[in-house]
Amino acid sequence: MRDALFEFLCRMGDNTLVLGHRVSEWCGHAPVLEEDIALANTALDLIGQTQMWLGLAAEVEGADRSADDLAMLRDVWDFRNLLLVEQPNGDFGQTMMRQFLFDAWHLLMLQALTDSTDTRIAAIAAKAVKEAQYHLERSADTVIGLGDGTAESHRRMQAALDLLWPYVGEMFVADAVDDSLCAAGIAPDPATLRAAYEARIQTVMAEATLTLPDTGFAHQGGRTGRQHSEHLGHLLTQMQWLQRAYPGATW
Amino acid sequence: MAPDLAQIWDWLDQVPDPEIPVISVVDLGIVRDVAWDGDMLDVVVTPTYSGCPATTVIALDIETALRDRGLDRVRISTRIAPPWTTDWLSDKGRARLEDYGIAPPRPAGGPERCPRCRSTDLARVSQFGSTPCKAHWRCNTCLEPFDYFKCI
Structure with missing residues (x-):
């Protein structure tokens, strides 16, 4: 059970870590100042949540590693994030589409985790769920605004949805880790989140005048670590650069 | 002692x-x-x-x-x-925030009034502001921007 729990906590923490890093790449580059600040704040929330998830992962593992060690000293094959969150930022619309597709899942997952039989997990979820709610409000609004915007913004949002939708299916595929945590009441069966997720997506896409791709294909391999996309390695060379170049460096 | x-x-x-x-x-x-x-x-x-x-x-x-x-x-x-x-914000804290130019949080989800001119004709500029706990609003009467302490 300890191995499964560690694995699960890495999945939660790696999602927020990798997405937080991706979103932080916008700092100083967003189309307008307000969006720059909003993206930086979102990234900050995600990194803060990462400290809690990976902090608990390190504690559960009991191998004398810290949250920082897990974030900065693991290599690609040890990361357990969804493939969706490691995908490149693309344009602003693509970044916000990725954010919305993640936020809608993240909120449902965190809401379910507030009932976890593991009180440490329930506490982190109760803290993070307020932030996720706020993120979803903004990303959904932005997807609607840009989807139902100009011909150009609509075209870009539809292209982003077509590109990213095949990465959504991975969120709902259970494996042995999920089975054992679900049996212990620690985490939900991911498949049970799907109906509510799709209902939310359909409502927002209808309002955004965007069409969901007619495909059930799902890229997989991120949350199991079996095969990440090529993008994660490039991200890690940036994120982990300091600890790689100057091992053990501290503030 | x-x-x-x-x-x-x-x-x-x-x-x-x-x-x-x-x-x-x-x-x-x-x-x-x-x-x-x-x-x-x-x-x-x-x-x-x-x-x-x-x-x-x-x-x-x-x-x-x-x-x-x-x-x-x-x-x-x-x-x-x-x-x-x-x-958990104290009443004293709420009053001081407003004096300082930051609209205090409200469960209704937005500021009650402009912390400068007290107008209620307000518009949200951005859901996020200068710190994680604030959002960015504008008063349509005195035209000044102001921070709103997000309600969570």
Whole structure:
């Protein structure tokens, strides 16, 4: 059970870590100042949540590693994030589409985790769920605004949805880790989140005048670590650069 | 003789929030508990937002303030449950925020009035502001931008 729990906590923490890093790449580059600040704040929330998830992962593992060690000293094959969150930022619309597709899942997952039989997990979820709610409000609004915007913004949002939708299916595929945590009441069966997720997506896409791709294909391999996309390695060379170049460096 | 807890709460109420110095860490509702454990003072704080960079500064400021009062044995710990809510903001804190130009949080989800001219004709500029705990609004009457303390 300890191995499964560690694995699960890495999945939660790696999602927020990798997405937080991706979103932080916008700092100083967003189309307008307000969006720059909003993206930086979102990234900050995600990194803060990462400290809690990976902090608990390190504690559960009991191998004398810290949250920082897990974030900065693991290599690609040890990361357990969804493939969706490691995908490149693309344009602003693509970044916000990725954010919305993640936020809608993240909120449902965190809401379910507030009932976890593991009180440490329930506490982190109760803290993070307020932030996720706020993120979803903004990303959904932005997807609607840009989807139902100009011909150009609509075209870009539809292209982003077509590109990213095949990465959504991975969120709902259970494996042995999920089975054992679900049996212990620690985490939900991911498949049970799907109906509510799709209902939310359909409502927002209808309002955004965007069409969901007619495909059930799902890229997989991120949350199991079996095969990440090529993008994660490039991200890690940036994120982990300091600890790689100057091992053990501290503030 | 060790100072009593009421005295210590009073001292903590003089420790300003590093980002919004007109309110104290007690006004902000982030000091959750103060208790003696023998000759060791336990102070329990809770973060506002999980990634708020002010959290570590706040712990340091609390420790420094208590040391300045002669308390050498202080242990500061973090408690995340129950999660911080803006309901814990004191009435004094709310009034000071508004005087400072930051509209205090409201469950209705937006500021009640412009902190400068009191107009209720307001528009949201961005859901996020200069710190994780604030959003960016504008008054349509005096045309000034202002921060709104997000309600969570």
